[in-house]
Amino acid sequence: MYQPRIGDELAVLDTPSLLVDLDLMEHNIALLQERLHRSHVQLRPHLKTAKCPEIAQILLAAGAIGGCVSKVSEAEVMAQAGIEDLLITSEVVGQPKINRLVQLVEQHPQIKVVVDSLDGAAALDQAFQLVQKPLDILIEIDVGQHRCGIEPGEVAVSFAQQLRQFRCLRLRGIQGYQGHVQLIADSDERERMCRQSMRALTSTVRLLREAGFPLEIVTTGGTGTVELCASYPEVTEVQPGSFLFIDAHYRRVLGPVYTPALTVVSTILSRPAPYRAIIDAGLKSLSIESGMAEPKDRDGLYYQPFGDEHGLLEWTQEVAARGMEQVLKVGDRLELIPSHCDTTINLFDTYYAHRKGKIEAIWSIAARGKVQ
Numbered sequence: 001m002y003q004p005r006i007g008d009e010l011a012v013l014d015t016p017s018l019l020v021d022l023d024l025m026e027h028n029i030a031l032l033q034e035r036l037h038r039s040h041v042q043l044r045p046h047l048k049t050a051k052c053p054e055i056a057q058i059l060l061a062a063g064a065i066g067g068c069v070s071k072v073s074e075a076e077v078m079a080q081a082g083i084e085d086l087l088i089t090s091e092v093v094g095q096p097k098i099n100r101l102v103q104l105v106e107q108h109p110q111i112k113v114v115v116d117s118l119d120g121a122a123a124l125d126q127a128f129q130l131v132q133k134p135l136d137i138l139i140e141i142d143v144g145q146h147r148c149g150i151e152p153g154e155v156a157v158s159f160a161q162q163l164r165q166f167r168c169l170r171l172r173g174i175q176g177y178q179g180h181v182q183l184i185a186d187s188d189e190r191e192r193m194c195r196q197s198m199r200a201l202t203s204t205v206r207l208l209r210e211a212g213f214p215l216e217i218v219t220t221g222g223t224g225t226v227e228l229c230a231s232y233p234e235v236t237e238v239q240p241g242s243f244l245f246i247d248a249h250y251r252r253v254l255g256p257v258y259t260p261a262l263t264v265v266s267t268i269l270s271r272p273a274p275y276r277a278i279i280d281a282g283l284k285s286l287s288i289e290s291g292m293a294e295p296k297d298r299d300g301l302y303y304q305p306f307g308d309e310h311g312l313l314e315w316t317q318e319v320a321a322r323g324m325e326q327v328l329k330v331g332d333r334l335e336l337i338p339s340h341c342d343t344t345i346n347l348f349d350t351y352y353a354h355r356k357g358k359i360e361a362i363w364s365i366a367a368r369g370k371v372q
């Protein structure tokens, strides 16, 4: 089998393959930095989106202070690649995972985790006492998403006070992520909801500081809220992930702020009927929990998966009249913008990063499938 090489044209790639347009990804990074430029906050991008140490290094080179990951197994991949300042943004619970964390933190002491229960904190403390090592922790509070996190306000203060009993746990900060707000399509409503979540976060930060907890890290924000979050003086870091690639769902919500930089290139396998084509990208190549992928630069063409391995493209008679019928021949290729980048990336082994159609880098998606 031919192994694609740097300098090859995209046409050498087998399909479906995952492509990154480097000009567009760099544009998105620069845009976010420009938007954060006037604020005091630092960028700790969420690496669960890209799952790739090389991309993490690009973000660090662009000024990120470190990264977030969701899982211990993702942290292992990033730490092994030399990314030391990591925050694990999901609670680490269960002895197998805690054992893994202990091993990892012994090698990489800058790794931090969130906690939201005394039981969870006690288990972590017990494990770190055995090796006599400290663990940096952040309290996660629920700012309205109702996923994990303890109640903001006095409950959080009382929780922080109780954490003092744990000898190995060092309270470094607080996380309040408003995941329920990111993709609200109405921008006024998104702002209103974000401000509500930020009131919960910032008032808790003030209470905790008054109670004697310095909280050097206050982290929040995703791609849909990052700028507003960064405008609050209490916030020290933001943790967006999707800004890098911008999927079709985010593009629908945010409009043309960032530009989609990630696509799946696919081949037309069959033209069974007028106004229909079958491509080689189905459920195993494009996730659909955030809606359908969108054919890139092909107005009037609609995609839906047709089982695991196939996808259906349809178009209307009017579009056909514009010449689409002739364009979409068996063997032709087209690119699709995933509706949700995180879950689509997790389906692939490799990124083919290109500039104007010429492959510039080939990166392993090393944290792909790392869900533990």
Ligand SMILES: Cc1ncc(COP(=O)(O)O)c(C=O)c1O
Residues within 6 Å of the ligand: 046, 049, 068, 089, 177, 179, 182, 221, 222, 223, 224, 239, 240, 241, 242, 243
């Ligand atoms: C805790 C946490 N922080 C940050 C993010 C990044 O959000 P986005 O990809 O919308 O920028 C996520 C995404 O789910 C998350 O769960």
